[in-house]
Structure formats: C-alpha cells, structure tokens
Amino acid sequence: MVISDENNSVQIKPTNVQEMNGRKFGAEIRTNRRALTAINHNLRGPNNPYPCLVNKRDYPESNGICDNNLPLQSHRPITRKYAAQIAGSRHNFPEETKKPKTSSSTNEFSVWEDIPLTDSEKDHPVPMSLEHSDFEISDKNQMEEVEMEDIFEESVVDIDGCDAKDPLAVVEYVDDLFAYYKKMESSSCVSPEYMAQQSDINERMRAILIDWLIEVHHKFELREETLFLTVNIIDRFLAKQSVVRKKLQLVGLVAMLLACKYEEVSVPVVDDLVFISDKAYSRKEVLEMEKLMLNSLQFNMSVPTPYVFMRRFLKAAQSDRKLELLSFFLIELCLVEFEMLKYPPSYLAAVAIYTAQSTLYGVGQWSKTCEWHTGYSEDQLMECLALVVGFHGKAANGKLTGVHRKYNTSKFGYAAKCEPAHFLVQMHSL
Structure with missing residues (x-):
C-alpha cells in the first residue's frame, strides 16, 4: 500500500494487518479470495461498474490511493487541484506507473479508470496550492510571459462600450461626429496675425479682457462650454472688425451674452452685464454691439471649440x-x-x-x-x-x-x- 501525502510523498510498507474504521483486514483478504470476488461481483453493475471504488469518507486512512500508486476515483469531481494530485503521485513513482493495468478478471484490486481530462489539462495540470512543483513553476513563467506580452502589445480600448444604452451618448455615430469636428475645426480658428490689423488694441489688452471674463464666468457660475465659445466669438469678431480700445470690454461682454444664449438654460440679462461693467456702457450700446457681432459672424455659433x-x-x-x-x-x-x-x-x-x-x-x-x-x-x-x-x-x-x-x-x-x-x-x- 502506498500513501501519497500532499506535501511529502512517502512509501510505507504494508503490514500484515490493517485496521480501518474498527475492522481488521489482511488475513481475511489472503485466505478468502472467493468472498472478496463475490463482493466485487456484487458491486459491479450499471451504477457502479468499477470494483475498486472506495469511498474516501468511509476509509480516510487510504487517502484514495491503490496498490499500484494511482489515485482511486472518489465522488469528488476532477478539478484542476485534484488533477494535479494525480499528476504528482505519478511523478513521484515513475517506474510503477508504467506498469500495465490489469483487468478485474485477473486482479480483484483493479483501478477505476480516470475520467478523461481536456487536452490542456493533460498537458498542464495545475499543482496543489501548497506545492512548488515543476508544473507550478512552468505555469508561473507562462503567466509572466503573458503579462509581458500584454504590456508591449497594448490595444485600443473601447471607451464607448459602457455607454451603449445611454441615448445621450450617441454611441452609434459619436466617432463620425468627432471626425466631423476635426474636419471643421479650421473654420473656428483665426489667423494668429489678425492683431496686426487692429490699430488701437494689442495682444496684451486681449489677454487682460479674457482674464477678466474668466472671473466673470466663474462669478455667474456658467457652464464650461460657455467660456470657450465666448473666447472664440471674441477672436473671430476681432479678426473681421476693427475695434477701438474703449469698446473692447463691450465686445467681451456681448460675446459672453451670445455664448450664454447658445449654451445656457438661464441667461444673464442685459442689465447684469451693464452692472458688472460698472455702467461703462448703456443698454442701447449692448444691443447695438450684439447686432453688429452677429452680422459679422453671419450668425454662426456652432463651431468646435x-x-x-x-x-x-x-x-x-x-x-x-x-x-x-x-x-x-x-x-x-x-x-x-x-x-x-x-x-x-x-x-x-x-x-x-x-x-x-x-x-x-x-x-x-x-x-x-x-x-x-x-x-x-x-x-x-x-x-x-x-x-x-x-x-x-x-x-x-x-x-x-x-x-x-x-x-x-x-x-x-x-x-x-x-x-x-x-x-x-x-x-x-x-
């Protein structure tokens, strides 16, 4: 009898008498082969065709191992861990596992044949968690190779898959939409040389205006896209229309008013803009500048910012x-x-x-x-x-x-x- 321990396989020579669950076996086996044959014959049938079936719960000392050092088939399923135990027992006794199996007609202690594993499980059985076998080292090396391949072979992530059920995400044509934005973004750009045609303002004045409008935008708690459209309207207008210095702040306020009308739900009223300009401009001047800017831009507010x-x-x-x-x-x-x-x-x-x-x-x-x-x-x-x-x-x-x-x-x-x-x-x- 060979007992395979999970961590240290040791051969133990069989004794003349073994005790299992309070019953003595050994001499009876040697002297009464006919009785054992009858028992095996009775166990054989459509529900139990294998005579050497051992219930591991009834015979814990046997550890599910037969005399030919192959594990007995218990009621447990063939899991990866159990397949590794089988492979480990065969690995520990390579010479004995090469012996041909005998049928039950010639040997009462024939082995129940293993349930066939898949090809991948036969080639790479997974060892038990506490053992450091060759199989475990091989699997670990393979996993490291796969991880390294994942690092170097980076793929493009589908960023819209999670929004497939969101109608506002327009997943069906979002790629076409942004391809169109990329194609049309040149229409929202202005020449970086346009300030040369302005006789009374310069780049520094534009920077002061936009820095101030960023604070106004923050005070009014407007939407983010409103700020970007405001700056775009200012640059496109100044690229087409010459403006005197004292009207530059008015251009900025009206640009924000137009952007709010396009982007916001709640739009600041004209009187609010007059107030934040410290009443430097009248309501009439604001409305006149609004008409001038819209006509200059040909009412084109839909630009990719x-x-x-x-x-x-x-x-x-x-x-x-x-x-x-x-x-x-x-x-x-x-x-x-x-x-x-x-x-x-x-x-x-x-x-x-x-x-x-x-x-x-x-x-x-x-x-x-x-x-x-x-x-x-x-x-x-x-x-x-x-x-x-x-x-x-x-x-x-x-x-x-x-x-x-x-x-x-x-x-x-x-x-x-x-x-x-x-x-x-x-x-x-x-």
Whole structure:
C-alpha cells in the first residue's frame, strides 16, 4: 500500500494487518479470495461498474490511493487541484506507473479508470496550492510571459462600450461626429496675425479682457462650454472688425451674452452685464454691439471649440477628477495667451491633457487609446509642451492671475497648486 501525502510523498510498507474504521483486514483478504470476488461481483453493475471504488469518507486512512500508486476515483469531481494530485503521485513513482493495468478478471484490486481530462489539462495540470512543483513553476513563467506580452502589445480600448444604452451618448455615430469636428475645426480658428490689423488694441489688452471674463464666468457660475465659445466669438469678431480700445470690454461682454444664449438654460440679462461693467456702457450700446457681432459672424455659433475635444480626450484617457481639473486649468491658461491661436483646438486639448497626465503621474501615460482618439502621437505634442509648462509656472505671478485664483479653490480641487512639470521640458530638450 502506498500513501501519497500532499506535501511529502512517502512509501510505507504494508503490514500484515490493517485496521480501518474498527475492522481488521489482511488475513481475511489472503485466505478468502472467493468472498472478496463475490463482493466485487456484487458491486459491479450499471451504477457502479468499477470494483475498486472506495469511498474516501468511509476509509480516510487510504487517502484514495491503490496498490499500484494511482489515485482511486472518489465522488469528488476532477478539478484542476485534484488533477494535479494525480499528476504528482505519478511523478513521484515513475517506474510503477508504467506498469500495465490489469483487468478485474485477473486482479480483484483493479483501478477505476480516470475520467478523461481536456487536452490542456493533460498537458498542464495545475499543482496543489501548497506545492512548488515543476508544473507550478512552468505555469508561473507562462503567466509572466503573458503579462509581458500584454504590456508591449497594448490595444485600443473601447471607451464607448459602457455607454451603449445611454441615448445621450450617441454611441452609434459619436466617432463620425468627432471626425466631423476635426474636419471643421479650421473654420473656428483665426489667423494668429489678425492683431496686426487692429490699430488701437494689442495682444496684451486681449489677454487682460479674457482674464477678466474668466472671473466673470466663474462669478455667474456658467457652464464650461460657455467660456470657450465666448473666447472664440471674441477672436473671430476681432479678426473681421476693427475695434477701438474703449469698446473692447463691450465686445467681451456681448460675446459672453451670445455664448450664454447658445449654451445656457438661464441667461444673464442685459442689465447684469451693464452692472458688472460698472455702467461703462448703456443698454442701447449692448444691443447695438450684439447686432453688429452677429452680422459679422453671419450668425454662426456652432463651431468646435477646445471644450468638445477636451471631453472626448479625457474619456479616452480614462481620467479621474484630479486629472480633469488640472487639464482644464492648463487649457484655460492657454485661452489667455494670444500666441496659442496658431494651434487648432483639438491639438491644444491633447497637449493640455498630456501635460496634466505627466504632471500628476509621470511620463509614459499617453496610451494607444489616447493616440487613436486624439489623432496625435506623443512626439507631435512636444512642439507645444514647453509653452504650456511655462504658462503653468508663471500662473501665480504677474497681473493676470484670474485662472490661478479660480483653480486655487476647493471647488476646483486646488489644481493650481500642482507643481509645473519642468522635468518634461528638460527631458525632451536633451
């Protein structure tokens, strides 16, 4: 009799007499073979065709192992763990397991044949959890190889699958929608040289105006897209119409009024705009400027701004709240700077998110999914990276600190307190 322990297989020579459940066996087996044959014959049948079936619960000392060192089939199913026990017992006794099995007609102690396993289970049986066998080492190496392949063979994630049942997500044509935005974003851009045709205003005045409007937008608690459309309307109007210095603030207020009418549910009234301008303009002047701006822009308010791309790209980046706030902090800093008009809205959105990712989590965050949905590789974003990091570094200094004060509050998670990613500029300048 061979007993296979789970952790240490040891051969024990059979004794003349063994005691199982208070009954003595041994001599009776040797002297009364006929009786045992009859018992086996009675056990054989359609419900129990295997004579050597042993109930492990009735004979715990046997541990389910027969004389030929192969495990007996119990009522338990062939699980991966049990298959490993079978393989382990065969591994411990390689010479004996090569012996051919004898039928029940010649040997009363014939073995119940194992239930066939699948090909994968035959080739790679899983060892028991407490053993460190060759099988376990092999499986562990295979798992490490699979994990390494997953790292190097990154695939594009389906970011819209979770919104399949949301009709507002328009999953059926969201890709076509953003492809159209990318195609039409050039129509929302203005020439970065348009300020040359303005005789009484300059780039610095525009920056002061937008920095002030960001604070007004925050005070009125308007929607995020309203701010981006306001800045877009200002630039498109100034690119077509010459404005004197004293009317520049009026242009900004009316641009915000038009953006609110397009985006907001509750629109600020004209008297509110007159009040926040310290009554520098009358109600009549506001309405006259509104007509002039609408005619100049040919009533075209539907343009892709950086906001629409920000939302899509943040979803592709699988962002959390912290990344989202820092990304919007950086993109609003870009709104103030006139030199950023030379970049398309989608590019600015991608750069802001990439810079925010690197600032919070280090380099190497730009995934294949981000590259697929933005259309920009990591190398393409390097052109604008130094500018964005520079804006972040000087956001708290100087006179134009409206964006920094806004994002230095608990409502915006103190995103402005994050340290600028100067290491990115140094790394890519090498």
